[in-house]
Amino acid sequence: MNNLKIEYVDIGTIKPYCKNARHNDGEATEKVAASIKAFGFQQPILVDDNNVIITGHTRLKAALSLGIDKIPIAHAVNLTEEQIKAYRLADNRVAEYSTWDKELLNIELAEFETIDMSQFGFDLSVTGLDFGEDNSESEQIEEDTEDFHRDTTINQYNLFDYDDTRTDGKYNMPILQGVDHIPSDLQGFNYVLNKPDTSKGVHFFLDDYQFERIWQRPDFYIEKLLDFDCVLTPDFSLYLDMPIAMQVWNIYRSRLIGQIMQDYGITVIPTVSWSTKDSFDFCFDGLPKNATLAVSTIGVKQNKEQFQIWVDGMDEMIKRLSPIKIIVYGGKVEYDYKSIEVVYFDNATTERMKKNGR
Template structure:
């Protein structure tokens, strides 16, 4: 027998590789929940990862709900859960509308509810086409602002040609670091910080949903800013975008009261024009040495970037994720081993 249970919304985890994009539907679903209640439960696996209901989850967060109805699909195998997640999204695409019947149904409701709140295009002969167009433009602008976190950007707190959000320098020594992927299964404690030296797909959700993750991250002693990748194969515009996203998340963390250690990312020398913007001199910064020794060209790019960072930022300390690759840092260095909970050692100058 299927059992519906109430679960804390903070205990639910979006599936990181969910291929269905749903941001455009969140506002309409939130309006539906506000009007009619939460009538369709979210389906999760035994670990609390969402199987079906990502849009309802985002809508519930938008409504500041604390608990949501859920069904735990503990009768399905891992493969069945993957298949069901895809099938549940796909079957919705197969249904079509009988437009004549739809207009009749919408007409019956015209004096009761504004069905455009739920994503329907309403033809109203009493409104001019210009008025409808302006409303549609307003809704689309709102969705765009939210999707790109534009409400969080403050041009008065940014610098450089690319308007990188400013993160203030901190003189801080982390005692222990864990990866972001352990955020929801770990408890904050004294001296414990969070790093993002993991695959990008595991932390894209921080950018997609900062309202959920920023407060959780800020409970830890320190947070390294997200290490959004800068690959040589990327166009420069994407590299600028990923540096910008890291800075903005860092600024949001500062606003939440977190101790923020900027993660430095760069690629070819052309990226030096923007990749260190928004950072004050004289603080603690983090870099990674993972993979830089695999080929000579990669090591040279890494070394050139460190040289530039030392020149521009004049750090008091570097938190280096990975081993010593023979670079002679002109400041204190803390090496962090590449393990689940990293042991840390310090090389003073």
């Protein structure tokens, strides 16, 4: 088993990770700088083989603010590039899920009341806790706990990524920018991690459970999509017997994931879905006009009612959005697209079943 080896290097040789998603300016850097000044540099910065930081961006900024020339580093051991990216995100995230045991903390704090800390040459404020006589540290801990629960909820709903200045319609659907693009081929999102073909576009015409993962961990999975030709937005289901509130929620999630992907610089083709005419009040909001759009024909041939719902939605989409190109996934149906360029992609699962004689 390989062990980490700590070495001291010139601070100028360490490179911040250019896509570091963690905000660590201001108070965070000041607190870490105070800790380093009081206790020394007790935790090395973890870097990859190119001296790019994996964990320790705040420590680097704190050291720079203190004018430190040499800092301790350790190189990651036996981690692939993908594991390094995942660990970098995980290390930033796990601290958000820890809380204080108030009773034990108060016992620990009480022990300092009988000690003259000035003899040790530092102030206990470097811990980030308030040691005033009014017991404000307990109030601060309660406030921090409340902040933790609020931030956890915000993270679960991806509200940090929501921008109310870029929304459309009654339900504030995130707005997507239009593109004029057709991929040479499509690959399902379920193959992105284990069989990626970045020359293709990525589609989400799958069972919802396959791509709930990208809603739960957008930054992690979107980073895996950066090198692909393009990405279609998730096709969260709109079942006919699904409450309207759930349909609005699924359209919103598709739009927000698409907007986040565009913010990462990915070429994003919006997937359009609808159910009955009641869904027309929201299902087209946030979508671009005069652009490439994607739709699915999977399941629309099952009966006349399903097909008529698809036709009604397609008519409305063309009327409202005037697409210049339409990607149709799932096979041809009898429909007059008029002068719009239409590109068909077969359902890969269906094609595999045909080849296997099913």
